[in-house]
Each structure stands twice: as structure tokens, then as C-alpha cells.
Amino acid sequence: MTRYAIGVDFGTESGRAVLVDVADGRQVATAVSAYSHGVIDERLPIADREVRLGPDWALQDPEDYQRVFEEAVPAVLANAGVDAADVIGVGIDFTACTMLPTTSDGTPLCLLPELRANPHAWVKLWKHHAAQPEADRINQTARAMGQAWLDRYGGRISSEWFFSKALQILDEAPEVYRAADRLIEAADWVVWRLTGGETRNACTAGYKAMWSKRDGFPDRGYFAALDPRLADVIDEKMARDIRPMGERAGGISDEAAAWTGLRPGTAVAIANVDAHVAAPASTVVEPGRMVMIMGTSTCHIILSPGEHAVPGMCGYVEDGVIPGLFGYEAGQSCVGDHFSWFVEHAVPAAYGDEARDRGLDLHALLQEKAARLRVGQSGLLALDWWNGNRSVLVDAELGGLLIGATLATVPEEIYRALIEATAYGTRVIIETFEAHGVPVREIVACGGLPEKSPLIMQIYADVTGRPFRLSASDQTPALGSAMFGAVAAGAAAGGHATIQDAARAMARLKDLVYEPNPQNAAVYDVLYREYTRLHDYFGRGENDVMKTLRRIRADAMRDVPTQEA
């Protein structure tokens, strides 16, 4: 009898459900639910008042997540014509750190009328970058107090992470902080919605909230040093019971059964993170092969049997990806977003006309033109910091740079330079891993970009000097979540005993391999040297012009009256 699992992947703009055959990983049905409010970065979506957000803010509406369960899960059941009784498990994965404050019963504070107009009551999306002052304080205090956990995060906590965001709430909206009975990852919150019970997963706790299996959270004294009101944040608003990956969080509640059409009691896995869940879904359950989840941004996951302090990566967590191994994470915060920015803001009308005439989208047209350029022909070099730098500099306040433009520079040259810049950024990450004891022999890419762009994959192979393979699934994180759903159900119920078993049965790679072209790689070696020199000059404090420009910009937005010209 065929058994199924459902994976639900909550992305930046939408959530998607995939119904998968647990025997072979076959994706039987997929449904997408676009978030009606998407990324909220200009003003709150409320009718009665105009509440504008500051620069670097990025919020979401938790009701958009709820709708994914109400729309996409019933849709895959119906489209597949599968009986809910044959669905043995559900897993979810989420962007992270994406967090929100709730009441004790899990009601998001932004749904309370008295807090609805307060931006801090809403979900802070992973790419909310307005908590940099708090991240700075977290880092300074940790260094001053010699906190050992800092080394696990490459020596630097990001403004994107849990306590930076929590501390920003406390700093800027103490009334919201007081009203929050719970501060919780959205990943755990949606599992709570499904099961009716609050659980906390080791992946987000480990990678985003300074928790480790051996040492737990930082101690009370550290939090008190950040702010006395934060001293008991773990016991008051979070939890010390952190559950390992692959566990069963609970069963579908009667209420959730009603929205989703699933049977009450169906196994629900502990929450996971989109990037991390993609590793086993890309066949990677052992050291040496790095998974790159490439979309608006890129996450890099690599496994190692040992514990290594690698500077500037996002963190490592024991059992954080695969039980028995340390899972290392790095990140690039501007990849697909980078190319989309370019297409939206910097491509002339003639290119749009040509694309339309030929039935191509603009990315396809630009990639076709860019593929005709020889390596180095553009004369351009870029630093891929349009959205700051996550690894290895961990600095959201860095800005983008393009150098070498001439009056003969054409759009496809800039587009290619932006692609190359993200590839150089990947090479910096690989070389940093290798220099600190974590080898990277081969890369497995998954996500929207690798699928659509042979040019990008070839450039990455040429720049990094490593073969690139592709996950066979076009929905790798959702597949991985379904795999964890099958593990939560267990072998006795027709699922799998371990995630390794699930990977062997359900995960595959495409046959295609992008091998480095040695001639191109030689030119890229020269260009990469120039990249790293600029990277270090602007990224490691020798010239802080990017931060100065941000400060001047912030001042201009606050104080200076509009110029009359």
C-alpha cells in the first residue's frame, strides 16, 4: 500500500505544500499559496492608520502562514486524489530567523487590536536588518564577557538572528516585549498551529539563538548584561526543552485537521529550516559535499565529524542537520535578489522589447547575451553586497560595489559581473571552510536558480574550481520536510526509521554535472585575487566608506529638509 508524506516549505513570498511517495520520493502533487502581504517593508497593511517602516525593516503577516495550511494542503490532497488516511506524516521548513511575539496560547501580538499598529508586534522576517545596533551590543558584550559560544558563530552574531530581533523589540517597544508571553521562531509557531502544542527545534535554536546541545543557552548573567529586563528571557518567554531533528512534535490537532483535511493525530515533525532540510533531500548525509540552496539568497550547508571554529560562517550545530555530525552553515544574503534588482531597476527598454519579441523573460535574455561574453571581457568586478554580507564578514551594513565600468559597458556585462560576484562570494566561503578543517570537494545545488540557469552553474564551477551537481527535485526543501514527516511517522507506520534511510529511499541528483573549465578557471583565479583584495579592503575595516554612506543616508532621511533644485 502506498504511503505519503506532506512537506510544507514556507519561503519569503509564498508557502508550498508537496505530497510525496515515501517509498521513492516521487512528488505526486504540489500547491502554492502566495502570501497576500508578501514582504512588508514600507508600511503596515492596516486600514485605519498609516504606519511607515524605517529603512532595513522587513515584516510578515502570520495570517499569511495560516492560509498556506488552509489552501495548499487541501489542494495537494485533492490534486493527487489521495486519501488523507494514506498520509502518514507532515514536516515543515521555514526561513530563519523569522520570529514573532505571541500570547501564551500562541496568538500573534499583531492580531491584538491594541498592538496591531505597532510594527514590533508583527513577524520579523529573516531579512529584517534594522537590529544592527542590537547585534553590535550582543557581540560587544559577548566579547567583553569572554562568552565561549561566540566562537561557534564565527565570532559574530548577525542582526538577522533571534536575540538581535528580540532585543530590538525590548529597546524600541518595551510594551510589546512585556506583552509577549512567548518569543518564538515562525517555524515552531506553525508547528504549534498544527499540533496545538508548543515545541522548539534544535536547528533554529542552535543556528539562530546561541543554543547548543552541550551548553544550552548563554547564562542569565549574559542576558542581564545586555539588559536587566532580558535576564530571564529563556525561562519567561522561550523554552529550555529543545527537540532534536527528526523527532515527532505531535499529531495534527482536531482544529488543524479541519483546515487541512488531514486526519487528527497524523505525525508532525519538529520544525526545520529550509536550507538545512535541503541537505538530506539533496542526498547529502555525509561530509565533503556542500549543499547550496540558491534562491533570493543562498545558504550553504556542510557536514563534518569534528568541531571546528570557522571564522565568519553562520554557525555550527551538533546534530543540527544530520544526527551524529556537526552541521555547518554559511550564507550569502543577496543572490537571486541581486539579479532581480538588476532586471527591475537597471535594464533598458530595448532589452524588454527584444525579450518580448522573442518570448523570453529578461533573465533568460540577459543570460543568453552574458553567456556569449568571454571570461574577463566585461572589464567589470563587483562586490555582491547589495544586501550586506553574511559570510564571512557577517555585516549587514556593507553595500554593493561595481568597478571598471566604461562608456562601452552594456547591461549583460553588468549582469554577468553580478553573477560572478556571487560566485566569488561562494569561493570565499569554501576557502574559509577548507582553511579551518572542513573540506569541500563537490557542491550540490538546489533551489530555483540552478534549475533555470546553466550559465550561473558553469560560472560557479569555473570560479570555485569544483564540480556542481543539482538536486533532482525542483522542490528540495519541501521534499526534505516530507522526508522528516516520514521519519516522524516512523518505519512501523510505513515511513522511515532515520533520515539517512529516508535519504537513500527518497532523495536523488540529476545526471548533469557542471565541471570547471580550466581555461576559464585560470582567468577567474586572477579576477578572484582582485575580488578578495577589494573584499578585505572594504569589508574588514580598512575603508569603512560603505558604513559612512549608510550613516549619512540615515541622517538624510531623518533630519535634512528636501533639497530645492
Place this chain on the structure above:
Amino acid sequence: MTRYAIGVDFGTESGRAVLVDVADGRQVATAVSAYSHGVIDERLPIADREVRLGPDWALQDPEDYQRVFEEAVPAVLANAGVDAADVIGVGIDFTACTMLPTTSDGTPLCLLPELRANPHAWVKLWKHHAAQPEADRINQTARAMGQAWLDRYGGRISSEWFFSKALQILDEAPEVYRAADRLIEAADWVVWRLTGGETRNACTAGYKAMWSKRDGFPDRGYFAALDPRLADVIDEKMARDIRPMGERAGGISDEAAAWTGLRPGTAVAIANVDAHVAAPASTVVEPGRMVMIMGTSTCHIILSPGEHAVPGMCGYVEDGVIPGLFGYEAGQSCVGDHFSWFVEHAVPAAYGDEARDRGLDLHALLQEKAARLRVGQSGLLALDWWNGNRSVLVDAELGGLLIGATLATVPEEIYRALIEATAYGTRVIIETFEAHGVPVREIVACGGLPEKSPLIMQIYADVTGRPFRLSASDQTPALGSAMFGAVAAGAAAGGHATIQDAARAMARLKDLVYEPNPQNAAVYDVLYREYTRLHDYFGRGENDVMKTLRRIRADAMRDVPTQEA
């Protein structure tokens, strides 16, 4: 009885004739003749063969110049309804250094069938930048031999100048060099076309060909050190009889009278340069007020009673602009071209749609949007080196830089950053002049840009901290040429005895003054410090990445096969 003079201004894309009343400078008629081949930078405009040009080449067709005389001069006579007998003088001005090889009777070598397919037989336009290796040799040799004249040019000869271009002909096409009886500025060549006699003017000789009134040209030994075949270039292919500004070159020949409709014998002034002739036409005949001629590029002219070695300017020439004073020239090689590049290559379709709907051109739309930004709000900083840097770095191999971009960056922010970058470039020039004994109190701007863009003028005033005024004429160089035509005719013929007399009678400023806004200037002071730091880092040899990128690009264009992706 009313007397008239005609000024003919040869620009980068077209030539224009203006017929002017010599009593008060009133512009009675104007006519433009667009060059049919414009700037030739991809392939030679010949039918029988495909001859492609290398990167950085920029040629022109001398027959396009001839057509300006044949079309625009008769047109102004006809449009004004003026009798040719009442036209007492003609002056011309030209871009410089724009030079060509000819036979002894002035026939351009590119008109000879046997040399027509050789790019070196054509006119090398001012912005032909492919002679950098020759410029490097000229500079190294001059430094090694301790040539004193080098100091007059800020210590560096540009790839745009006469001997860089002449030496490139010799290096790359010795057969063209041998066939050239004359190597001549296009300015002098068109005067030769009018009068039938070859003359050489002090302005181009002084600013572009290392000549000075006191010392003449560099000596034979220096030229021989560059290349033995070049030893006698002055005596073989040029002339030592260099004529001062304001002199009469000759009279209109019978042949030229036939094309132009002017009377044979009408006075023709010694050739002049567009930038330099604009100074008296902008009322500037004394020290302290800098003239900026702003178009595709910008030339800066300032007068001083004394001789000062100012590093990195283009040169100074005694009597080179106004008799009795030293005329100093600086330049920015990418101004209007910069904004045009952006509009052509980097503005999305939505902006084009909005501009069309509102009946604006894209520049006007972008300037309207950019004018709403506060100073510093864009968070961007650019180095205005899309076409290299003329002053004060004298380095055509530098490239453009944009820094500080984010995913929220919009086109008008980049456009404004490019404008601001050119303003910072101007401030570097002003500060360098002042630091070396040439004060700059006020600026008079002329050319197409100042007319059309109050935003640009206000940004320049705010960045430089100096008031900007505008020449009243919308055809300042042509007016200046007409003024010199009136001086060539002389007071007895109804013209003027001196250029100062002509300036008093014929030149005017607009009433409008752009005064610096102190609040904006304060923010720009901070941004300018960041600009100068990047300027020095990338421009003075600490990080030569821009040159490395050019070298890699040149290699890619030559050797490496197209990448298959």
C-alpha cells in the same frame, strides 16, 4: 552699417555655424550640420571591406567637416538674409586634440584609395584612447631625460594628445606615417580648407603638442629617443611657425567661397579650440573666474598673470587663451557622456513609459526625481571615471566605480550619484588649482548641460561651495569663434582691435546665479572626503585593480575562445 562675423564650432557629433552681429554679439542665425558618420568606434564606414576597430578607438571622417562648410555656412547666410559682403570675418573652433595625416596639399590620407581601409589614415578624435602605451612611453622618456616642459602639463602627457596619437600611427602603421606629409590638428586643417594655406595655431600647439612660446617644441634628441624615425617630425611633418590667437590666418579662397557663399578674401582667424574660445565668449578675460565648458566632457579654463606648475591639469600656455595671461586648462573626460550612458544602458522601461506619457525626455524625468532626493539619501558614491580621468590624474585607463548600492537603490539615485561624482571631480580640480597659486572664486558655465539642468548647476554649486553663473549665449564656442573672426577682420573693417574689446562688446552672462546652499554643502563636504579617499586609493597606484581589469579585458578580447555555457 551692420557688420557680421561667422563662428563655426566643430563638436563631437556635429558642426554648427552662427552668424553674429559684431557690434553687440546678437546671434542672428544658426545652422547645424550633423556628421554623417559621427564618432567611428566600431568599424570603418567603407563599403567594400569589414575593418573593425579595437577597444578605445574613436575616429572621424574629414569629409564630415567639409560638409559643415558646405551646408551650415550658406544656411546661416540664407536664414539671416545677410549679404556676404557684410560678413567681415570667420573664426573656427574645434575639439582637440583631434588630428589627422594628410598629403602635402592637405588631402586626408583616408581619402587615398590605397590607405582608405587603414584606420590610422583617418582622423583620430579627441576621445580616441588607444594610444595609452605611446603616452606611457612619452612620459617615461621625458622623465628619464629630465625634460623641463613636462612640468607645464602637470607632469603627465595624455593619451589624447598629439604626439601620443602620432606615435601610435608610427608604431602600428609605419606605412601611414611615411605617407603622411603633414600631421595636423583638424582645427588647422579646416582653416587650411578655407584659406588654401596651411597655418598652425598656438592654442593646440601649446596645449596638445608640448610647444611653448618661449621654448618651442621639445628638441630633436627627445623625439629620437622615442623613436629614431620620429626625430625630425616637426620639420618634416609639422611646422615651427606657430601663430598667436586672434591673428588673421588668411582670406577665404576662391574655392572655399564657392562652397560657402562668402566673399573671396573674407578674413579667417587662426584656428581655436572649443573650450578656449569659450572663455572670452563667457566674458572671462581676467584671472579668478573659471570657465567650465560642459558637454559630453568638460573643459576648465582659468587665467593667471603668473606661471604655476599645477599637478595633473592639462597644461598652461602663455597667450594661449587671452594675450598677456597664462591660460590654464583642466578637463573631465566623462560628463554628459556619463549621463547619456546611464540613460541608454541602465534605465528601466517603466521610466521610459512615464517620460513618454508626460512628454519629458528621460534626462528631464530622472532629474525631476533626483531633485527630490535629499543630499546623501541615495547612500551612493561614484568615481566619475567611465571614460578615464583627465584631471588631475591624467589616466585614461581608470574605470568607473559605484559604491553603496542596496536592493532598495533606484535609478534616480544612481543618476544623481553620477552627477555628484562629476561635481566632486570638479572640486578636485578647483582645489588643486588653488593649492598651487591659481585662485578660483567663481565659475561661469557654458555648453549644453548647464542650460538644461538647474539640478546639475545647484549640485555643482553645493559641492564646490562656489557660485555658478551661466554664459548668456547658447552657442558660446561659436560666439567666441565669431568674436575672433571679428578680431581677424580688425577694427578698420568694422570688427574689433583686440579680443578684450570684442568681449566687452559681444559677450554676456545670464542674470541667474546658483549660490551654494550651506546645509547641502556641509553634507557634501563629508561625502567629498570619502570621494577623495577612493580617488586617491584607486587613482594613485595603491590599488591598480582598474588597470588589471582592463588588461584582462584586452587579453580576453584577443586570445581566449568564447565560453560555452
